[in-house]
Amino acid sequence: MADRAHWGRDLLLLTLFLGLLFGFKLGERPLWSPDEGRYSEIPREMVASGDYLTPRLNGVKYFEKPPLFYWLQSLSIQxxxxxxxxxxxxxAIFALFGCLAVYTGGRKLFGQKSGLLASVILATSLLYFAMGRIITLDMSVSILLTCALLAFIVGTGEPVGTRRRLILWAFYIFAALATLTKGLIGIVIPGMVIGLWIALMGEWSLLKKMYLPSGIAIFLLVTLPWHILVAQANPExxxxxxxxxHFQRFLTKRRGPLRQWWIFIPxxxxxxxxxxxxxxxxxxxxxxxxxRRRRQHKEALFLILWAGLVLVFFSASSSKLIPYILPIFPPLAILIxxxxxxxWDGRHLPGIPSGYWIFFIMSSMLVAAALMPGQRYLKGYSDVARFTLSVYTLTSLLTFGSLATLILGRYGGFRGGFSALTLTSVLFLMVLNSSLMLFNQRRSVKELAVALQHRLRPGNEVVSYQTYYQDLPVYLQRRITVVGWKGELDFGARVEDVSGWMIEDAEFWQKWNGPFTVYMxxxxxxxxxxxxxxxxxxxxVAQTDYDVLLSNKGNPTELRLRREERPAISPGFANPPAKEAM
Structure with a gap:
């Protein structure tokens, strides 16, 4: 009974702490393109059209990912x-749930303190915190994979019976949900980790105790219906x-900064x-x-294999993006x-003081990078003063926080050093999150969309010229015309007629010179x-430091800009600004 009370108390306190952490200013920042715009527009179109089977982006078929996250987003909109x-x-819910899952798994495997510390470590890790506030599929699939793999390793430790069966069935359900979120990695990654772990442990008898027939049936029951129905409705x-x-994306090299095989290590x-x-x-x-003693550490080896294989898998992939390695964080958090x-229990570990010094050195390196090369980078922004203030605040936090960790770790014991390190991390993340508002104009056209909303009339056309602003249709709540750009919409544009709103320059300029109002x-x-x-x-009509909103029709309060009225380049702008309307 007392153990149950401890579980309930821990989960309640963690939920309150994590809710505040991941909920802090959650809706303050505009949607950032491309990811947040894309993964908001698809569910918005589902709600608007009532078609929850075929995902569409700006009215174009979009089959890059399965629909589970879109369905959840649609529910939230409704x-x-x-x-x-x-x-x-x-x-944010997935980020919170992931920390609770790590607490639960860590406690079941290694005890209460391990679970609590692992949950705090995961929540206050830089990339995990950041991805808990950005709309992508990576957080959701990472947490579903985490729940699947933790269910497996915890379930295999249970005696044969109903409890074991239910926990292992949960493994198949979470793997299926991960597959329904981001495709085959939902089963490939668990299969790799579990398969190699069984081989290293020599635990081949587990194959008979995993309830494979019923588990596979559960997996297929969750994953097959949508795949069958969408394939019937869309032969392509x-x-x-x-x-x-899946296969071509994994094997085909793409342009970008993350091409080296070792890039995921830093x-x-x-x-x-x-x-x-x-x-x-x-x-x-x-x-x-x-x-010979590996079986005595089989749970820890499972977590190490989990982290290592995910790192190797995505390092081998020709397609690399920073959030891909997010599934590594939960097992490493439990190990740490x-x-x-x-x-915490008073055991002397020489690596703890070393860790404090490493924290001080890493913080010093980050401070130096922010104050020297970082300042040159910030000159490309118009509001340099506000950027500089944020940089000084963050660097001050790291400087004083790392010093406090060193001092308290030396004179206040481990608990003092750990508390200082945790508090420094939380404050750093809070300030960093608030500082991201300074990037809004570069990553979002919300300001232009708001300026346009009150002007739009039935029959007006909105055009994204030579690019596709992913957040624009979300804020306008309507499909937009895209000129001279296909990008990720190329496949969908080839399998059905979207010529009414995916057009080229010649057709666009005919519209621009026509009798109807067009906004660009x-x-x-x-x-x-x-x-x-x-x-x-x-x-x-309106402008930001990086983008402009134009129209082919005006009113008496606006200035018609002619060819000879070319805008001058103002200092501090990354691109030449347009001349103000009068």
Missing amino acids: LFGLSEWSLRLWT FLNFYIVHE VLLLGMFPWTVFLIQAIRHNLPLSW GRYLAAA VTSRARYSKLLAQSGRQFYL
């Missing part, structure tokens, strides 16, 4: 309306979804900051002393939590070129 808060709600689905989005070290400082010590602490739990959103750089290269007339 319950709470369309807002940044409601659209980010499920990402299977080839694109299976061949292109991403992991920075992404798990500040708890990276205990990572090596924790892995050494959890490894068996010899091969177990290591720190030993120190484009970058300042393209706008400057248009003014220099054409004799067309534009009305400037």
Whole structure:
């Protein structure tokens, strides 16, 4: 009875803490393109059309991912309306649930303190916290994979019976939900981890105790219906979804900064900051002393294999994005939590003071990077003063926080050092989150969408010129015309007729010179070129530091911009600004 009370108390306190952490200013920032715009527009169109079978982006078929996250987003829109808060709600819920799952799994495997510390470590890791506030599929699939793998390792430790069966069935359900969120990795990653672990442990008898027939039936019952129905409604689905989005995407090299095979190592070290400082010590602490003793550490080896195989899998992939390695964080958090739990109980571990010094050194390096190269980077922004203030605040937090951790760790014992490190991390993340507002104009066109909303009339056309602003249709709550750009909509544009709103320049300029009102959103750089290269007339409706909203029709209060009225380049702007409307 007392143990149940402890479980309930811990879960309640963690939920309150995590709810405040992930809910802090959740809806303050506009949707950022491309991811937040894309994964908001698809569910918005589902709600608007009533078609929850075929995902569409700006009215174009979009088969890159399965629909589970879209369905959850649609539910949030229906319950709470369309807002940044409601659209980010499920990402925050998954982040919170992931920390509770790590607490539960860590406690079942290694005890209460390990679970509690692991939950706090995961929540305050830099990349995990950040992805808990950004609308992507990575947080949801990572947590579903985490629940699946934790259910497996916890379930295998239960005696044969109903409880074991239910926990292992939960493994199949979570793996199926992960598959329904982001495709085959929902079963490939658990299959790799479990298969290699069974082989290393020599636990082949587990195959007979995993309830494979009923588990596979459950998995197929969850995953097959949508795949069958969408394939029947869209004959082109299977080839694109299976061949292109899984095999070709994994094998085909793409342009971008994350091409090197080793790139996820620094991403992991920075992404798990500040708890990276205990990572090596924790892995050494959890490894068996010899091969013969591996079965005595089978749970820890399972977690190490989980993290290692995910790292190798995505490092081998030709397609690399930073959030791909998010599934590594939960097992590493449990391993670090177990290591720190030993120190919490008073055990002397030489790696703890070393960790404090590593934290101080890493913080100093980040401070130096922010104050030197970072300042040159910030000159590309118009509001340099506000950026500079945020940089100074963050660097001050790291400087004083790392010093406090060193001092309290030396004179206040482990608990003092851990408390200082945790508080520094929480404050750093809160300030960093608030500072992200300064990037809004570069990543969102919400300001232009708001300026346009009150002007739109039936029959007006909104155009995204030579690019696709992913958040624009979300804020306008309507499909937009895209000129001279296909990108990720190329496949959908080829399998059905979308010529009414996916057009090329020649057709667009006919519309622009026609009798109906057309609004164009484009970058300042393209706008400057248009003014220099054409004799067309534009009305400037609104502008930000990076983009402009134009119209082919105006009113007496607006200035018609002609070719000779080319905007001058103002200091501090990344792109040439447009001339103000009068």
